[in-house]
Amino acid sequence: MVPEPARWPERETSITDTFTITTLDSLDEAAREAAAVILEAAFNDPERYGRARILSQLQPAGLPFYRRFFIALRAGEVVGVGGVKAADWASDSHILYLSAVAEHSRGQGVARALISARIAWVMETFGSGRLLVSTARSRRFARLGFRLMGKREAGGRRLMLLEF
Incomplete structure (x- = not known):
């Protein structure tokens, strides 16, 4: 059985001194296109992360296999842009994915703010579960309470888990 979310806000906003974090509005084509450009540049792998796949992923999906950016x-x-989605292979499991910051905005806390916003949204919406991420920046996620899973690296990335 799929849990009913505790809260499912349409838009959530967090403001810092220099930027605002908000959910990607599915009707905002310009923002969706800009997010796709950032993701394409960051991943630079047309076979795996081509424009069509990225644009389709940027569309929200509802419960039980939700997807939100x-x-x-x-x-x-x-x-900057970052997604979170339900793991369709495990109950109460969520995945942080497709995260990137425009090159000219890196090193300014944008990635940290996007990560924090997604973690907070999942915890507020679902109350309990687990959050997974595949990352090359394991220290960043360890500071947020994630722990390493397994001993293997895949392409310089490690799988990390946060239980809440």
Whole structure:
């Protein structure tokens, strides 16, 4: 049985001194296109992360196999994007995925803010479960309470888990 979310806000906003984190509005084609450009540039793998796949992933999906994206905006420009989705293979499991920051905005806390916003949204919405991420930045996620899973690296990335 799929748990009913505790809260399912349409838009959630977090403001810092220089940028705003909000959910990607499915009707905002310009923001969706800008997010796709950032993801394409960051992943630079047309076979695996081509434009059509990225654009389809940027569309929200409802329960039980939800998918939601958050964007970072600075002066109306999309400077970062990050997704979270239900793991369709495990109950009460969620995945942080397709995260990237525009090159000119890196090192300014955008990635940290996007990660924090997604973690907070999952915890507030579902109450309990587990959150997974595949990352090359294991220290960043360890500081947030994630722990390493297994001993193997795949392409310089490690699987990490946060139980909540």
